[in-house]
Amino acid sequence: MxxxxxxxxxxxxxxxxxxxxxxxxxxxxxxxxxxxxxxxxxxxxxxxxxxxxxxxxxxxxxxxxxxxxxxxxxxxxxxxxxxxxxxxxxxxxxxxxxxxxxxxxxxxxxxxxxxxxxxxxxxxxxxxxxxxxxxxxxxxxxxxxxxxxxxxxxxxxxxxxxxxxAGMAQMMKLVNNLVSAANMASAFEAVVLGAKAGLDPDVMVEVLNGSTGRNTATETKLPQSVLTRSFDYGAKVDVIYKDVHLALAEAEALGVPMWVGQNTGQMWRHAVSQGAGAQDYTVLIRFMEQWAGVEVKGKGVRP
Missing domain, CATH: 3.40.50.720 (NAD(P)-binding Rossmann-like Domain)
Incomplete structure (x- = not known):
């Protein structure tokens, strides 16, 4: 105590x-x-x-x-x-x-x-x-x-x-959050592709979590907030975008190329530009779904 x-x-x-x-x-x-x-x-x-x-x-x-x-x-x-x-x-x-x-x-x-x-x-x-x-x-x-x-x-x-x-913990947190943001963007994009091809979203998440594609996006964010269509994981788009922006600024200052990081930043920047900043960050997948004309929805979720 x-x-x-x-x-x-x-x-x-x-x-x-x-x-x-x-x-x-x-x-x-x-x-x-x-x-x-x-x-x-x-x-x-x-x-x-x-x-x-x-x-x-x-x-x-x-x-x-x-x-x-x-x-x-x-x-x-x-x-x-x-x-x-x-x-x-x-x-x-x-x-x-x-x-x-x-x-x-x-x-x-x-x-x-x-x-x-x-x-x-x-x-x-x-x-x-x-x-x-x-x-x-x-x-x-x-x-x-x-x-x-x-x-x-x-x-x-x-x-x-x-x-x-002081500052080294900030760098470690930004490294972590850049990985997390990239995981979300890539996992969301990939399951939208699978859904468009006809794969069952529940089955996709199960396979990913038993295979090499497993990450925190597949383990928690997809099953808890995307498949359920609740989009309530608990953090805002603005927050993850801030962290990605800070990480990319550090990379520029240190002269480190960030090919994947820059693309990740563009995805989150798009969500902010579309007015989603105050929404839960799992809504990022909705933009991908709109482009593909498909929803990543679990069994038992109402239309």
Whole structure:
């Protein structure tokens, strides 16, 4: 049990699920979010409300952020009412996926005030967060990482430490998400091809998962959210597109050609351009279905 006070900033779909895990693990939370309803929900569960990131950092030695983009993360860490001005905080854990450059700038700014930044993006989505099955990828000063890991263990059984430099965990998360995004695009495209030729979608998924084509798209996303036509896996098109865009920007900066990555990015960019950004990312297959004139639908699903 986490019998300690912890700060948490960002109570959206992902952050809220992480904060719930900490409450369930026995932590006393000091929370902040721009949405007062989100804060009120946690206060009703026993958390303490704070009116700014600085107020969170005045209350605890360890605070965690899970925020929608790099601009927000940087403002929370280094802004006028940011973590950097807190009186008590010693360690700040950034769980967002926001790219290497932003995290490195945050680490430098916080270090100037004696605050260690742990770069710790998580993998597994809101469903995994609620179930406590996430992977946590961490990098940062060794001593601070040792302090943070027992807290991060509340999010899931797998914690990977990939270095002592802030930004390395971001790179690992972007590598992971680029693979995941490519898996979705290729798996969706392939099963649309099979469906057009007359293969049974349920049988296709079963064969893929017993063969070399198996990946997380075939194991979970297709059976849970595509074959059922529920399209409710739990993450938005905008989020995966952001991560692919960040990965491709890193590749360009490092001079690494990304032939498959660029094509993957174009697929997700198309979905965003068609107004699907706020929808569940499994809707990507609908565009492929429209082009092929076929639906990938499981048995027993109503027309």
């Amino acid at each position: 986490l019998d300690r006070h912890i700060g948490f900033i960002g109570l959206g779909a992902m952050g809220g699920a992480l904060a719930e895990r900490l409450l369930q693990s026995g932590a006393t939370l000091h929370v902040h979010d721009v949405d007062p309803q989100a804060v009120a929900r946690f206060v009703a569960a026993g958390a303490h409300a704070c009116d700014s990131p600085r107020a969170v950092a005045d209350s605890v030695e360890l605070a965690i952020g899970c925020l929608p983009n790099g601009h927000v993360s940087k403002a929370v860490a280094l802004g006028e009412n940011g973590i950097v001005h807190g009186a008590r905080v010693k360690t700040y854990v950034e769980c967002s996926t926001i790219g290497r450059a932003t995290v490195m700038a945050m680490a430098e700014g916080l270090a100037a005030k004696g605050i260690a930044l742990i770069d710790a993006p998580v993998s597994g989505g809101p469903k995994g967060a609620r179930a406590g099955t996430l992977s946590v990828i961490a990098s940062g000063p060794r001593e601070a990482v040792a302090v943070a890991l027992p807290v991060l263990a509340a999010f899931g059984p797998k914690q990977f430490v990939v270095g002592e430099q």
